[in-house]
Amino acid sequence: MKVLMVASECAPFVKTGGLADVVGALPAALARVDVDAQVVLPAYPPLFPLLPEGTEVTRFDDLPGGPGRIVKVTAQGMTLLLLDAPQLFDRPGGLYVDESGTDWPDNHLRFGALSMAGARIAMGAIEKYQPDVLHAHDWQAALSPVYLRMAGRDTPRSIITIHNIAFQGRFGPQVLDRLHLKTDWFHPEGLEFHGDLSFLKGGLIFSDRITTVSPTYAREILTPEFGMGLEGVLQARAPVLSGVLNGIDTDAWNPAEDITLAEPYDAKSLKRKAANRIALSEQLGLETGSAGPLFCVVSRLTSQKGLDAVLGAVPHLVEHGAQLAVLGSGQPELEQGFRDAAQAHPGQVATHIGYDERLSHLFQAGSDAILIPSRFEPCGLTQLYGLRYGTLPVVARTGGLADTVIDANVAALIAKAATGFVFTDVTTPGLEQVIDRVIAAYADPKLWQSMQRAAMRHPVSWDSSAKAYRDLYADLA
Numbered sequence: 460m461k462v463l464m465v466a467s468e469c470a471p472f473v474k475t476g477g478l479a480d481v482v483g484a485l486p487a488a489l490a491r492v493d494v495d496a497q498v499v500l501p502a503y504p505p506l507f508p509l510l511p512e513g514t515e516v517t518r519f520d521d522l523p524g525g526p527g528r529i530v531k532v533t534a535q536g537m538t539l540l541l542l543d544a545p546q547l548f549d550r551p552g553g554l555y556v557d558e559s560g561t562d563w564p565d566n567h568l569r570f571g572a573l574s575m576a577g578a579r580i581a582m583g584a585i586e587k588y589q590p591d592v593l594h595a596h597d598w599q600a601a602l603s604p605v606y607l608r609m610a611g612r613d614t615p616r617s618i619i620t621i622h623n624i625a626f627q628g629r630f631g632p633q634v635l636d637r638l639h640l641k642t643d644w645f646h647p648e649g650l651e652f653h654g655d656l657s658f659l660k661g662g663l664i665f666s667d668r669i670t671t672v673s674p675t676y677a678r679e680i681l682t683p684e685f686g687m688g689l690e691g692v693l694q695a696r697a698p699v700l701s702g703v704l705n706g707i708d709t710d711a712w713n714p715a716e717d718i719t720l721a722e723p724y725d726a727k728s729l730k731r732k733a734a735n736r737i738a739l740s741e742q743l744g745l746e747t748g749s750a751g752p753l754f755c756v757v758s759r760l761t762s763q764k765g766l767d768a769v770l771g772a773v774p775h776l777v778e779h780g781a782q783l784a785v786l787g788s789g790q791p792e793l794e795q796g797f798r799d800a801a802q803a804h805p806g807q808v809a810t811h812i813g814y815d816e817r818l819s820h821l822f823q824a825g826s827d828a829i830l831i832p833s834r835f836e837p838c839g840l841t842q843l844y845g846l847r848y849g850t851l852p853v854v855a856r857t858g859g860l861a862d863t864v865i866d867a868n869v870a871a872l873i874a875k876a877a878t879g880f881v882f883t884d885v886t887t888p889g890l891e892q893v894i895d896r897v898i899a900a901y902a903d904p905k906l907w908q909s910m911q912r913a914a915m916r917h918p919v920s921w922d923s924s925a926k927a928y929r930d931l932y933a934d935l936a
């Protein structure tokens with residue numbers, strides 16, 4: 460079975476969030492169940508060093524935004540089909556935004572080109588390579604299924620995965636022509652969303668299957684509360700919509716062999732985890748020797764993640780003997796809020812603004828609990844890293860968080876099944892309540908360690924979800 464993935468990020472090469480982790484880890488997991496997955500990815504500057512090692516396998520003259528060529532490279536065990544189109548991707552700044560944080564004005568062309576290149580490869584543009592299924596990820600790749608359908612019915616089937624429905628790729632109708640889209644498909648049952656073109660809506664309507672990254676989120680997005688305006692489209696397509704839970708790369712995230720840690724550990728040597736708390740505290744200027752738990756946050760700082768409620772709970776957390784370490788970047792007011800919190804509570808609260816992959820591993824290893832009070836969360840990966848590192852997740856009961864963490868209620872504790880703390884009220888009082896529960900559990904080392912061991916036993920690999928994707932592909936092909 461040959462699957463062509465189309466995506467705008469892929470770890471460890473280019474990453475702004477969880478999408479990259481998934482696209483970076485899924486191909487290897489699929490290979491273990493006999494699926495050959497190659498990834499079409501824009502050649503952004505961090506990928507330039509790979510280009511000379513690759514082979515040009517095809518060229519396109521007429522992509523949206525100009526010509527591009529596809530360079531096939533093997534790196535980190537993955538086969539990448541890099542879309543080399545310097546006029547679209549060779550620029551400083553971020554993947555989607557310029558250096559000032561503003562969306563690139565030609566994002567429709569950049570990801571229109573990516574989507575079209577994906578569709579053309581799926582239709583046989585590369586000699587001796589005929590994928591069975593095209594798998595598009597998020598809005599940036601969502602026009603691929605549209606271009607396939609425009610080319611007729613006799614093209615490979617497609618599947619689109621929603622990693623976050625909040626990002627829909629919405630542009631004014633004037634871009635239709637430049638994207639070579641059929642103007643007679645521009646209506647509410649097609650590509651139009653309230654007068655605009657929506658990449659994601661197009662993908663949802665014209666793909667053969669739709670998945671999202673957890674079963675709970677698959678149900679939630681059928682409702683106005685979570686569907687972000689696309690609930691009607693999704694309800695109409697509910698028979699082909701399903702949730703497949705994300706896994707994680709258990710090699711990249713393995714506390715027993717993680718070279719970025721101060722001291723590796725596993726479920727049998729949990730005492731060694733303490734050396735990581737000391738290392739993290741020293742690095743961040745937190746006091747060591749505190750009797751309470753160290754909570755951490757590793758996150759994009761956006762309203763999705765509910766971190767404004769954490770800010771309000773900081774005084775309570777500190778007064779009750781706990782500490783907090785924050786790693787993140789995003790909305791300026793949240794960045795400033797956490798900087799101010801660190802200043803107000805020196806030695807007890809520390810904030811590192813920025814994106815630092817390596818440091819995120821030490822945060823997971825060195826903390827006792829990780830706070831994830833998201834307002835919505837399609838799957839979430841940091842709670843899975845937390846489980847794997849014996850860093851108990853404290854999560855809102857939503858989306859994939861609800862599907863992956865077992866709350867420390869009495870029944871779960873008796874059954875030794877509890878792996879974390881789940882709460883429903885994403886407000887400062889709601890957080891204060893759950894923080895109190897965590898502090899009380901932490902004060903009972905036997906209970907805490909038994910929860911850590913349950914957490915570390917919880918299956919977080921890609922194994923079962925890779926099989927679920929394989930079955931979906933087989934169904935389509």
Ligand SMILES: Nc1ncnc2c1ncn2[C@@H]1O[C@H](COP(=O)(O)OP(=O)(O)O[C@H]2O[C@H](CO)[C@@H](O)[C@H](O)[C@H]2O)[C@@H](O)[C@H]1O
Nearest residue numbers: 476477478622758759787813814815816819837838839840
């Ligand atoms: N400052 C920082 N420094 C270093 N690393 C940082 C960081 N901030 C975040 N990260 C890392 O970025 C990733 C974030 O992944 P998440 O799944 O938690 O959320 P995201 O909202 O980006 O993903 C979306 O897509 C994924 C994938 O499907 C879904 O799980 C999720 O629910 C959905 O919102 C994790 O690997 C995390 O460690």
